[in-house]
Amino acid sequence: MTFTPTPTSRPAEVTSLDVLSVDSNQVGDTDRMPHLEEPQSGRSLKRRQRSERRQRRSEGKQRRSEKKRRLEAQKRADTQRRLEEQRRLDAQQRLEEKRRVQAQRQLETQRRNEEQQRIEAHRRLEEKQRLDTQRQLEERRRAEEQWRLQAQRQLETQRRLEEQQRIEAHRRLEEKQRLETQRQLEERRRHDEQKRAEEQRRLRAQYELATQRRLEEQQRIEAQRRLEEKQRLETQRRLDGRQSVPENRLQEEYRDVEQQRPGDVGLSVDRQLKFVDQPQVGIQERASRLSTPTVTGHHIGEGQVVGVLSFALYSSLAALMAFVYHIYPIDAVARMANGFYVLYSSDPHLAAIGFVWNPLQSIGDLVVLLFKDAWPQLATRDMAGALVSAASMTGAVHQLRSALRERGVDTGPRLVLTALFAISPMILFYAADGMSEALYLFTLIATTRYLLRWYQKRDLRSLVYAATALGLAYLARNEALGASVAACALVFLVSALQGSESLRMRLKGATGDTAVFAFPVTVAVVGWSLCSYIITGQLFPQSRANSIQIKVTGFNPGDIAARFVHELTALGALAPLLPIVLAFVLVQAVRRRDGWVLFPLAVLGGGLAFDLIGYLHGSLFDWLRFYILVIPLAVLVTGALLTTTRTKMPALQNGLATNAGRTWLAIGMSAAAFALVIPSFFTSSIAMVNKSIGAGETSEYLRPIFDSNKPIQQTEASYSWLSVQAIDSYLSGLHLKANTVIVDDSNTCVANLIVQSSNPKIFVIPNDRYFQRVAADPLTFGASYFLIPPESGLDATGQLAAEYPSMYDDGYLWTRLVRQFAGGGSCPPFRLFQVTGHQPGVGGY
């Protein structure tokens, strides 16, 4: 709807304006009207006349004005009437106009409607017509379509039939060809199988023949022997007779046959294919064992027995040391505590594992500590660490035995050597105390063993295993760096010098081998250093910690000569016969051009060299355990000496040829092994409890045990244990909340305390990410206690001592000494301070 102003409004406005203007005229007129009353005088007539005239005039004037006024009024009325008339007329006109327009509009609408109806009707008609037409067309088309489809379908069917026939024919042809091929193949396969079977039959016959011949021969020999024995006895009885058993040559022959049995390693697949029934055996799984004639069928049982025995021995020893003698070496507890913090501290996170030590032992402890709730002693008595050590040393024993077996050391000497290694005093102690030596031995002996396998077989897999073990060895102890350098050099040399290719190719292969071998340990070194750097800001925090320790403790190893003498003494105590054996083995190795012994020398010797150089340089303590690698080295070298399978000595070969000879040889070898290793038991036992040679854990913990004057309860270890117990029971009596006691766990008694505690979460330790903040402003963070050792020696280097150097002695205004605990064993007298206010300049001020 459009909006138009109504026609009446405008004239109305105009009217009112007119009215206004009229009024104003009127007002003006009245203003100009003359004054009518005039007074009369003496010259009356004239005056009267004048006045009459004047009166008349004024009357006339009045009349005129009246008339005029009347006229004006009339005129005004007229105007008004006219105006009204006009307005009325206007209104009427407008009304009419409106009515007209309406009418017109109605008319128009009507007309339009009619038009539309007309059109609609027309359209409808048209539509109907169109539809009719269309329907007709449609029907016609559909009929046509149907007809065409029918025709097409018929055609299609016909074509398909033809097609099918053709394909069928083709298929039949193919089928025939296929059958033909199959038949040919079948025939060929049958032929092949026949051939194979024949071959097998021939072999079996040969084998049986050999067996039979051997049996007959044996029977014959046996009979002859019995006869001879009888004769000998008889002769002896009568005279003094001498006789000799003829050598059994055939047995040797049989041994050869036995060695060539199919299924043995060394056969290529194609030979296998010839001998086996199942054609797919070619890629069937086969155990990759070295073909040493003496071990067939025995070693699985042997390995299991040795493994179970070692683990049982080590874990019971661990329990004995923990529960009876309270031997928890401080470094072992600290390592376990690091794993403990990751899981159970007030801020459990992986970086809490700390960077003072390489992490592998702590990681192992951590895994065992997952079961702490089931067995709390895993933490409180460090059984977690001890079990990891026991398992690792079992692994070390296994690897050593395997290395000897793969070298070809016979069962007797092999078992003797393995057993002597497993129960040698140093090994026993470190297999049960939770230190990282067991893991280190395990990984390094595994490295040696797999490198030897690589040397013998040249398979990449063994090299990869060795490399992985070496990488893990670095994660167990730093010293593996020495082993890595030496072993990498050896791998390069061996790879470059051996083989039949050109020097260029060999150098290429050597580079590749060395890269493969060095990669994991490189990743371990770089990765661990990077982690340390990111979290502590130092690339090698472990060596820094070590040098601080040496500086602080004021350790003085004497001059170079004294250090050298100390090293020789320690090595001599742990492996007294090594120089002699090694000399023999090296001569033998040069004569046979056999590089076997170089590998234990490089790996174990390399690790050892790292510590020897470190001590000579004055950056290591004089602890006996730094020389532990010499023990497996001595055993392996002795094993190398006692290997018989490759001997070229005619006497030995003759001896090997008979059963009795072999037995005697085995006994002799075992005895030799025993004799060559057993002296170390005495020397190392003495050294371990000697204060100057056996420095470190062994003399510290073992001396008191063997000191018959003191009961077990009075050893230093027991005293430490008791003092930690006292602190723990006092703190648990306070019923503290989490994060309330600030401690520095670089003191091992603190680490011990935390793992003993029934609620380890009350402590705030430097491994927590918020330690700095809390230590700087304890009250704000709800911490209320400091537990502080005297600031002397190593404890003066801790983070807390650096922050509050005079806390222990004097305290601060904002702290209050609550209690001093009595020290005991290796634990100093700790003091417990309560925080009573804010440190000036921090927090509340």
Add this chain to the structure above:
Amino acid sequence: MDDAEAKVRLQASISGLAERVPLVSARALLSTGQRALLLSCLAVISVGFLLAPLTTLRVLVGVVSVLYITLVSYRFRLFLRSTREGTVVRVSEDEARGIPDGMLPSYTLLIPAYRESEVIANLLRNVARLEYPADRLQVLLLVEADDQQTIEAVVNAEPGPQFELVLIPPSEPRTKPKALNFGLSLATGQLIAVYDAEDIPEPLQLRRAAIALAKLGGTFGCLQSKLSYHNPTQNMITKWFAIEYAMWFSFFLPGLAAMRAPIPLGGTSNHFRRSSLRSMGAWDPFNVTEDADLGVRMAREGYAIGVLESTTLEEANSDFVNWVRQRSRWYKGYLQTFIVHSRSPRKFLRETGWRATAHFGLFVGGTPMLALLSPLFWLMTFLWFFGQPSFIESLFPGPLYYVGLFSLTLGNFLLLYLTLISSRLVQRTDLLVAAFLIPLYWLMMSMAAVKAAWQLVTQPAHWEKTFHGLDGTRPTTRPAPGSAA
């Protein structure tokens, strides 16, 4: 061969498999069940995101981490398995030469050549170098009938009597498997081998394969020869490619073979029995990695596949763009193969057993999956170090953090180490630097995988078109039809 016959053969080559066993044909991609499963997974995830976004994200991250570490350890397991003895089928040179010619079976070589005019002369020379009696050798050069250049090149080269030029009538899909199927219908040899036109097979390969197949017996359906490249030092990409192939054919395939797992074949130097190939419907012309698919189908039919110790040299793709194209096609094909064969998992399980099914999932599905997942982890690691550590940390609560850390450190270590070992294995210390730079190559692989997955999602209907585009734009120096692995 008249037109009608050619038509019949062509028809059978194109739709033979799809009509006989539609379940394993890639003509249609997703089955109804798969579509429903996919949609319901998406639905569950999106509902999860609406209700508990962080938890859902954590669950996803957890699943992906576990998947990733599984896939990487599986690769290492394959490596360890492959280094044992007896995983590769060996036939010694003496034995190969020792068999009299009369005892050798007839052999047909199928060599598809599409726009390969430049290498025809080389091809003829390389085939002539094969030590196999000419009267038992049939060489079918499969050329598209409208590829005038190649036809002329063949005619000009005047090939010997054992060569036959097979003209394939122009038709869609214009793929290598179709050409192979067509060629197979004309093959007369008892044994069939497939080569690409530019391949340089080791001269004794056919004799070794024939002897090995005869010895291994009917359970073995196929022997795959090792593939390598003759241009590994051309540029960084070919170096990486060479290392990857060494890993593939020296570790992964022998490892799979030793564990009796379905083996995705490489597209060349496969040796089959004609009978077994035919009985199982030969190649699927609608799968873009028909070779991988054929390997899986052989496993389903109960055939074993061995890796033959004999190397065929190929030419490595040296151009970045082309490499990404080729690789994305392989990944797409692997995904396609995976989808096709998981249409009816129960049937697959029944046919191959749970071990082989697991291998199939871990390797065929795992290969593109690994390439797809890696960038996700790199992104998260990058963010962790340089961006929003707290957000990333909140994604890895508790044990999940350790799983994530484990897959980050161990995963990258293992993959890098495998690469290094591979470069040692192929005696190429000049590839050592390339081996250490291989993470860049992983980045390229991931790009290709993303491209493949994207195309699989967005253009399932245009699948074949994509394929044609790729196949049509082959490298100008050395075009080769179909895939190589």
